[in-house]
Amino acid sequence: MNPSETIIQNVTNIVSQRMADQQAGHGFDHVRRVHRTACDIQAQTGGDRFVIELAALLHDVGDAKFHEGVERSAEFSRQILGDLPVDTPTIDHVAHIVDNLSFRKHDTAEELSLEGKIVQDADRLDALGAIGIVRTIEYGATVGQPFHIAGHDPSDLNGPKTGAGHFYQKLFRLREMLHTDPARQIATERERFMKTFLTQFMSELAD
Template sequence: MCLYLCALLLSTLALSSSSGIQKAHDTLSTLLKNRNTDMQHYIDQAAAFAREQKTVSSGHDWWHTYRVWQMAKKIHEHEGGNILVIELAALLHGIDNHKFHNGDLLVGAKTAQAFLESIHVPKDIIESVYDIVATCSFKGAADTSEMKTLEGNIVQDADRLDAMGAMGIARTFAYAGYKNHAMYDPEKPYKQHASFEEYSKNDGSAINHFYEKLLVLKDRLNTKTARAIAEKRHAYMEEFLEQFYGEWEATR
C-alpha cells in the first residue's frame, strides 16, 4: 500500500513537466528494486534458518519444508496473494512442529515470530506469518476450522499436498518407524478422532493414518489449484492400499 501511494504521488508530480516524468520513473524503479531486494533477503534468511533446524523425523525435515515452499509458490502463480507472506510462512510452517512438542500448536509460531523480528521483517508481515504457522496444521478429521486469509489457504494446501501421493506414503511410514508404530495391525481399526487432543495422542498403525488423515485431505483443500493437483495423488494412495492389502493377504 505504501509503495502504491508513493507511485501515485510521483505520477501526479510528474504531470507538471516532461523532466518530472523521467524523475518519477527513476524514483519508482529504485523503490521497486529496493523492495524486491528486501523481500529476497528475508526469504533467503528464512530458508537458511529453516534448514539449520534440527529434525527428529525424516518426514518433517528440511526437504519437507522445501517441497511445501515450492508448491506454495506454484499455487500462488494461479491463485495470487502476498508472495512474501506465502514464502515466509511456507518456510517456517514446520519450525518446532507440535508433534514433537507435546501438541503445543503455538511453539512454532512463537519461534517464527522471534526469528522474523530478529531480521526486522515488517510487523504486518510477521503478524500474518504468525497466524498461518499457528493454524495451518491438520488437527484431526473432526476439525473443520478454516484459514483466515488467501495466503493461509495456499500454505495449508501446499503442506497438505505433501501428505498425499507418493510423498505422503513415504512420510507416513517414515514417521511410523520413528514412533515405533506398527506398519499395519488388522486387529486395531482406524479412528475418526473427535478432537485435536485425541488425534495428537494417536498411536495407530501407518495404514490407519491413511484413513485418519491422508485420504481425508482431498476434501479439505482450499484452492482450485490444489484440488486439481490432489486428484492424481489421492488416486495413487487408493491404488497403493489396494496393492498393500492384496500382498498382505497373499492374493497378489
C-alpha cells in the same frame, strides 16, 4: 538479490539450521516441498508471494512433536522475523498463518487469509502421494506404529492405529478440506496413487 529475496534466503538458512534434527517426515525437506508447492499454487491463484514464502518456510519451525507437545511455530516465527527487516503487519500475518495451519487444530483454528489457505493446501498436499506414503511409514517407524496388522481392515476407523489405517482416518479426508482448485487437482492424482498402492499392498498380503 532484492530485499525480499535476501530475507527469504536468510529465513531459509535459519529454519534449515533449527530443524536439522527433526526427522520422521517433518524435517526441512518437508518444508522445502511445502515452500515449492505453495509458490506453484500462488502463481495460479494470486496472493502475497512474500507472505506465502515466509509462512511456508516457518510453518513447522516450532512443531509440537519436537517441543514436548507445545506448538511454538508462531512464537519462533516472531523471533526470527523480528531480527530481520520485516514490517510488523507482515510478521503478524505470518504468525497468524502458522498458528492456525495444523490439522490437529482445524476445529478451533481461526479463519485463514488467502495466503494462509495456500500454505495450508501445500502442507496438506505433502501428506499425499508417494511422499505421503513414505512419510507415513517413516513416522510409524519412529513411534513404533506398524503399517499394517494382519487380519485388520485398514478402512475400519474404529480399529487399532496403523499406518494404513491413517490413510483412511486422515489422509483420504484431506482433498475435501483443500481451498484451491490447483491443490484439489494435485490431491486427486495423489490420492488415486495411494489407493492403488493400498490395493496392491493388500493383494500381496493375500497371496
